[in-house]
Amino acid sequence: MDVRVEKRFDTAEELVLDVEVKKQAVDVFLQQGYEIIAAQRGVQTAAGETLKEACERVLSPKTVAELLTNVVMNMSYPFARSEADDVVTVGSPLFTFHGDLVSGEPFHYTARWAKLPQAELSSYDPVHIVAPARQSSDEMVDAQLARLLEAQARYEACGEARPIEMGDALSLALHVTLQGDEVEGLCFDERTYTTGIGTMPEDFERNIIGMAPGEEKVFDFEGIADFDADDNPIMKTYHAVAKVKSLLRKVTPTLSDEWVAANVSACETVDELKSLIRKQVDVQLEDEYRHYLNYIAASELAKRFSGPIPDVAYEAMRDEIQAQFDREAAELGLTREEYMREQGANEQQYSVRMILQVRERLAQSIALDALARHLGLEVGEADLDEFFKASAPMGAAAEMRRKMEDSGRMYLAYEGARRLKANDYLVAHALVAEE
Secondary structure, eight states, rough: OOOOEEEEOOOOOOEEEEEEEOOOHHHHHHHHHHHHHHHTTTTOTTTTTTTHHHHHHHHHHHHHHHHHHHHHHHHHHHHHHHHTSSSSSEEEEEEEESSSSTTTTTTEEEEEEEEOOOOOOOOOOOOEEEEEOOSSHHHHHHHHHHHHHTTTEEEEEEOOSOOTTTEEEEEEEEEEEEETTEEEEEEEEEEEEETTSSSOHHHHHHHTTOTTTOEEEEEEEEEEEEEESSOOOOOOOEEEEEEEEEEEEEEEEOOOOOHHHOTTTTTOOOOHHHHHHHHHHHHHHHHHHHHHHHHHHHHHHHHHOOSSOOOOHHHHHHHHHHHHHHHHHHTTTTOHHHHHHHHHHHHHHHHHHHHHHHHHHHHHHHHHHHHHHHHOOOOOHHHHHHHHHSSSOTHHHHHEEEEEEEEOOOOHHHHHHHHHHHHHHHTTTTTEEEE
């Protein structure tokens, strides 16, 4: 990628790079940027309209220019950061851009990262850890079998004539319009619908609850129709014609050799299926056990670091953890405060947890880096393979590596592989007591 470092400035606490994105790369990033903005903001192109024109029509040229600048800087900085492979940084950089982002022209900006300090530990002797008892895989195998059968469940009419209650499954015919226009996906002659699972607004469900099989009802309900420029929901009134055809009951198949042979391609019998699932579960348990031992060993090692952590590093790690927390909340459709409550914490408790988590993560990283330097550890291809295997979901290591290579983030893979190698050494030489 045509991204280069023009100048580098190092302080005790920060890495600062002046970056040039060459004109060829600017055009590549701009096209990707329009696609990202359109996907995030739900922008659709009209007939004969380019993606750029559609984004500027929906969001205004000024807003699009601001979003593009941030997108291009975030997409290009890893390629510049890769050139400074002699330091370890924390989190994402802060940016200052110089001049406008223009197609066919070079783009310049400054990126500054918080450095992770190098430190020596009070001791490099083996750590003492207490290992938990190994978890049995029997319950996990049974749970996996239950999920497999549940996924193959079907619904059939149960013949009951009682009113619909919360949690019921029913056969539903539905026709929904918004300002006279049919709503795609909400007009059908028959579909299985389960009340209480959150796929439709509460206002809709209040009208369905209490209906009886065979009953048709016409009603209006409030629902989200769009989002404004600040991602606030825009509520509108929908018109619905709904008919409950019948109440349904779920029929879950019985586990048998015949069912396995007909539904599981890799197995012919229940015993073969259980053996296959057990192998998968054992791999999962082994990975979890390894990660846990690595964590408690790194926590013990971190106690041997007693130096100060610069404020800029602390703030960068805090922002990274907070961003991850907010992404998890957004994926669940929750606000930050709602996600806190779901985890059993109020704002004050969450703040305390955040302080402890930031300090712990930074101290572990500093300690593992110190151990790697003390041991003179180098990272080779086998170590990178082990890192991706340990970090990616099962079977996705190659895809994770490809994405990190394509995005210029392999410097993070080398940092992670070095720490994993140090952590594995730490556990292998630890004094372990079993619970």
